[in-house]
Amino acid sequence: MIIYHQHEEHQKELLSTQIEIQNQTMQHIGREIHDNIGQKLTLASLYTQQLAFENKAPQINESIENISAIINQSLSELRELSKSLTDDTINDSTIVELLKRESDKINDLKKCKVSFDFNDDKLELNYQMKSVLLRISQEFMQNSIKHSKCKNIKIDLDKFENKLKLTLADDGVGFDISTISSKGIGLSNMKKRTEIIGGNYKLESVAKKGTHLTITIPI
Numbered sequence: 001m002i003i004y005h006q007h008e009e010h011q012k013e014l015l016s017t018q019i020e021i022q023n024q025t026m027q028h029i030g031r032e033i034h035d036n037i038g039q040k041l042t043l044a045s046l047y048t049q050q051l052a053f054e055n056k057a058p059q060i061n062e063s064i065e066n067i068s069a070i071i072n073q074s075l076s077e078l079r080e081l082s083k084s085l086t087d088d089t090i091n092d093s094t095i096v097e098l099l100k101r102e103s104d105k106i107n108d109l110k111k112c113k114v115s116f117d118f119n120d121d122k123l124e125l126n127y128q129m130k131s132v133l134l135r136i137s138q139e140f141m142q143n144s145i146k147h148s149k150c151k152n153i154k155i156d157l158d159k160f161e162n163k164l165k166l167t168l169a170d171d172g173v174g175f176d177i178s179t180i181s182s183k184g185i186g187l188s189n190m191k192k193r194t195e196i197i198g199g200n201y202k203l204e205s206v207a208k209k210g211t212h213l214t215i216t217i218p219i
Contacts, residue, residue, distance in 0.1 A: 033082040041075040118157040140168045148172020166215040
């Protein structure tokens with residue numbers, strides 16, 4: 001029994017370390033894009049502008065302007081990518097703000113209606129808990145949109161004395177859990193993420209009655 005618990009704790013530490021390493025790697029890549037590649041593209045854009053100014057041949061100028069437009073478009077896309085990789089939104093937001101923002105994004109797509117209810121809008125959680133709960137919610141909603149043909153998704157976040165319960169449910173077609181590959185729809189990832197923060201994971205789904213996921217974590 002002791003060996004089992006030691007192994008379980010070791011697995012949690014490994015998963016936690018993986019998330020931290022991934023986060024640090026994305027931050028590093030984002031900074032490199034901004035500081036290195038971004039600066040080089042900016043310099044290339046300035047060179048093309050100078051060439052266009054100095055050159056008097058209209059046909060060549062047109063080609064230079066096309067090159068400049070491609071560089072500027074690439075620079076804009078790289079800046080957006082850099083921003084997304086170095087984004088500190090999770091650190092700077094509460095879990096309620098993060099889930100509300102995610103719900104609004106899905107509602108803007110107008111593919112289904114997402115309702116979000118909570119009982120504590122000042123809930124304070126550490127970065128890891130917020131990150132895990134957000135990623136699980138994103139995974140569930142994406143799966144619901146892609147596979148369940150649902151019309152409604154409901155998210156409930158309830159804080160009790162020393163527990164937090166996140167409930168996600170859709171009214172889609174449902175599925176037989178025993179016959180579905182967990183890798184195919186991200187169920188394995190959601191379960192592993194829950195284990196990282198010491199939570200309890202319960203997934204239920206019934207054909208034609210939708211899917212229901214409950215995550216309960218100690219806080």
